[in-house]
Amino acid sequence: MPAAERIQAGRVSSTGVDAVSDVMELLTRGELTVRGRIREASNAVLYCSVSYEGRAAACVYKPVAGERPLWDFPDGTLAQREVAAYEVSEALGWGLVPPTVLRDGPHGEGMCQLWIGGGPEPGSGSEGGEELLALVEGAEPGEGWKAIGFADVGEGRTALLVHADDERLRRLSVLDAVINNADRKGGHLLTDDGRLYGIDHGVTFNAEDKLRTLLWGWAGESLTAEAVGVLEALRDGLVRGAPLALRLGKLITGAEVDALRARVEALLSSGKHPVPSGDWPAIPWPPV
Numbered sequence: 001m002p003a004a005e006r007i008q009a010g011r012v013s014s015t016g017v018d019a020v021s022d023v024m025e026l027l028t029r030g031e032l033t034v035r036g037r038i039r040e041a042s043n044a045v046l047y048c049s050v051s052y053e054g055r056a057a058a059c060v061y062k063p064v065a066g067e068r069p070l071w072d073f074p075d076g077t078l079a080q081r082e083v084a085a086y087e088v089s090e091a092l093g094w095g096l097v098p099p100t101v102l103r104d105g106p107h108g109e110g111m112c113q114l115w116i117g118g119g120p121e122p123g124s125g126s127e128g129g130e131e132l133l134a135l136v137e138g139a140e141p142g143e144g145w146k147a148i149g150f151a152d153v154g155e156g157r158t159a160l161l162v163h164a165d166d167e168r169l170r171r172l173s174v175l176d177a178v179i180n181n182a183d184r185k186g187g188h189l190l191t192d193d194g195r196l197y198g199i200d201h202g203v204t205f206n207a208e209d210k211l212r213t214l215l216w217g218w219a220g221e222s223l224t225a226e227a228v229g230v231l232e233a234l235r236d237g238l239v240r241g242a243p244l245a246l247r248l249g250k251l252i253t254g255a256e257v258d259a260l261r262a263r264v265e266a267l268l269s270s271g272k273h274p275v276p277s278g279d280w281p282a283i284p285w286p287p288v
């Protein structure tokens, strides 16, 4: 696809609402052509181009038919959860999840999400462009880093796993707490043009607490004033009958929408980033 025709992912939101709605129209209505399959993925993840009225972009298409069934997420589809995560991300206003829609495609219904960064070939993606995770010797994370926990690095040695003390990651940690993300690994953090995106939100919104993430660096710390403000706005957007609540009700179960409301309430009443409960593994393994 000619480079000039591509809508550059990193600029989508920064050029304003019109650009985002253009991308949503392109993803929803455009002609979807499969270009390749991402081999290391656990579900069918297809790299595609989508074009509509002279505009084109790269996107990922995950057909529902290619979803591996998960016993703890029996209701609905993973694709619906990915779209619900985008809806909540947009409601928070931080633009952390690339534009994501549900649509029909060459392999049936699925989710379609704007591709972030270069092509799908190893090394051309946006991972690794910025250092967000590291392993360090000793027990101190060091300036500009936050500790996640100790990791076994083989031969009986351990190292401290750390993530960057980065405002974008801090916002993402709030989004993850809200959507109850059960799988926030390093490979699901993409950066492009100075922006950070989270991807892979198939295992979110469970009614039971399942937050499993690398982003524990702020656990127990006060939420920022900005986070409190956006969470209050989200609480208003989730009242019964509100448009967002109605849209989410079509994507996840009623019990899951109630649990989402309860998580937002709990975050606002504690005023703090959540801490691991100890009842389930708090860190995804492998972490990347």
Ligand SMILES: Nc1ncnc2c1ncn2[C@@H]1O[C@H](COP(=O)(O)OP(=O)(O)O)[C@@H](O)[C@H]1O
Pocket (backbone or CB within 6 Å): 038, 040, 041, 042, 043, 044, 045, 060, 098, 113, 114, 115, 116, 117, 125, 187, 188, 190, 199, 200, 201, 202
């Ligand atoms: N929107 C996207 N932009 C760029 N790369 C993506 C995007 N979605 C997925 N990928 C790439 O495809 C890989 C597999 O996608 P992922 O959502 O993690 O699927 P799975 O749930 O099967 O692991 C990711 O690790 C990433 O490299």
Ligand SMILES: [Mg+2]
Pocket (backbone or CB within 6 Å): 041, 042, 200
């Ligand atoms: Mg994945």
